[in-house]
Amino acid sequence: MKFDVIIGLEVHVQVMTKSKMFCSCPNRYGSDPNTLVCPICMGYPGVLPVPNNEAIRKTLLAGLMCECNIALYSKFDRKSYFYPDMPKNYQISQYDLPFCEDGKVVISGKGLSKEFVETKPIGITRIHLEEDVAKSTHFRQCSGIDFNRAGVPLMEIVSEPDISTPDEAYIYLTALKQIMQYADISDCDMEKGQMRCDVNVSLKSPESPTLNAKTEVKNLNSLKAVHRSLLYETERQSEVLEGNGQLIQQTRGWNDDIGETYILRTKEDAADYRYFPEPDLMPVEISSDYLEKLKKEVPETPAQRCARFIREFAIPEYDASVLTSNKSCADYFEKCISFGSDAKKTSNWTMVELLRELSQANKTFDQCPVNPENFAELIKLIDNKTINGKIAKAVFSDMFSSGKTALEIIDEKGLKQVTDTDEILQFVKKAVESNPTPVQQLKEGKSTALNFLVGQVMKFSKGKANPQLASDMIKKELS
Ligand SMILES: [Zn+2]
Structure with missing residues (x-):
């Protein structure tokens, strides 16, 4: 590859809590569709959200595990968008004042790019808390929406574009997953959608300071898919550039069956979401006492x-x-x-x-x-x-x-090892008598013959003789 690869990851992690982010519905996977819902997570008009303190605590803990600065003053914002998975037509998220910023995850192991021998720090831009959206399933004739997932607390962990190979992305995600599991923040079971990943990838030539237009690949739901999609995407982009083509900023999907990305849309800007402070929620103030207490809980x-x-x-x-x-x-x-x-x-x-x-x-x-x-x-x-x-x-x-x-x-x-020498001696004698050739070979100094005779003793004792004792006693018997 004659280009430098620049990769940044946005990882969504569902936070393990008893109830959802802004209502008291259970936060649980695997129930019948639309059985864990209420007017709040269904987005009825006039309802009021109440924030889940445990979800906030675990988000701060994630921030501490990733060496972030924790904001003592933070707030929730409305992110407006129209899609059937979000019946309020806005998602409660965090915009300019996230809970955690400026951290890092130090990755190690085989597969780091060559200028890093043992470890490499991957910067964490921010970790914020939001509510998950409903799950859409597309059938042949129609689509179904399951609101059980709507309102589940969801952390978004945004990395700096510090990752330079698909291998490093894989190692980073594995490390992140381990951190979340260690702190009981999430099981990060990707098959259950508890951890989902979007990747941003762009190329630049080593001589030039400017990046080519980036591609975002959305909704990757296994570590393997992340790795494969990055391999595919870096290859695709480098072919376009080598053919003197022009890359445009776009959002792509991943088809796991054929192993290719495909175009979804050209990327909308953040302004399209019309973020503004959530008027139904107070800003979140965290006392330094509470933060000190939390620091002691960091595993x-x-x-x-x-x-x-x-x-x-x-x-x-x-x-x-x-x-x-x-x-x-x-x-x-x-x-x-x-x-x-x-x-x-x-x-x-x-x-x-x-x-x-x-x-x-x-x-x-x-x-x-x-x-x-x-x-x-x-x-x-x-x-x-x-x-x-x-x-x-x-x-x-x-x-x-x-x-x-x-x-x-x-x-x-009756599997107890036989360590009684009298009993083993019986087996040794039997092995020596019935195997004259190996006995002769052993006398002539051929050590493999000893292994054979020990094997015979083990066979006669149905595996119960102590092999070391058997070996010692064979040597003694023949000396
Ligand atoms: Zn609810």
Whole structure:
């Protein structure tokens, strides 16, 4: 690519609250259409909105997590537009005095553009709070509107145009999602529309200070769609420029099936929305006492937790970053450690066995049938040699499907590791007698023959012999 790519993101995140932004209807996903509605969120004339303090608190918290300045004086504004998803014909949003401004999210990991080795700060222009609009669904003959979503508190997080590749956009969104999950602000489940993204992308030649006209691609609802649409759009724009064509500022949609953007409209200016202060709502004043109190509630960020895991549990950076990429996973791991299981072994078992079982069963950590206490117990049973690693895997599968504890399964199935030397000696003798060739090879110093003989002992003991003891005893038997 002979052009520099300039990308800015506008991310909408639904705030997790009991009720909607300006009325007491439940803020809940998945109910029958138009069952969670009232005159306020249906936009009847004469109704009065009442702001949801919890939504404001979580927006300020998001601002603090993103290192923003928090406005002690803020207000809501009316944004006028006509569309069936907004029956009032205006949306209550924030215009010139948003709750949070001038922050940053520091991203890290593979895929940063090459002048940034480990981390890159992405500026946050602003975070404001508004109400979500209704959801339109288009059928063959007609369209349907579901107002359950109308009035759900919605944060808009606007980034500076600091992102220079589709990979960075992906990393930034992942980081943002983790922050929201860590602070219990939103689950950011993109399939449920809890996080939606618009991207702004423009190109400029490295020699020139001026940007070419930008394109906005709207309503991307998966991280993959964001990445693919940016790849497509940078390619499309560079082809136009290389063919000496002219780009015009426009808004485009994304067709995920064919992997292309398409033109929706030429961009309207902010003035078209005729913003003005919402006359039915008082400006929001935040006391510095309240802000100080809120600052104490700011949880660890994913990056801070990752650093602490490395420091406190002496696990490798890779492990720490996998474990902390998901808050529930990090919580689960930390609980296990509090029950006394070894950190590195717990990390291995979490990343490999537990994540695999969860993904196969399509379950989250919150739905995990094995609780941290029982998981920690399993790992301790391996550590104190009650069972060996191989049997532990089978036991774990069983725990996962039956919900039983490791000890219950070990007792039921008689899986305790055999560490009684007399008993193992029987198996060793049997292995030596029935395998003269490997025995001869081992005597001649061929070490692979030892592995074979240990395997035989494991087979005769139905996997229950302690392999280290078996190996020692074979060597002793033959010396
Ligand atoms: Zn309502």
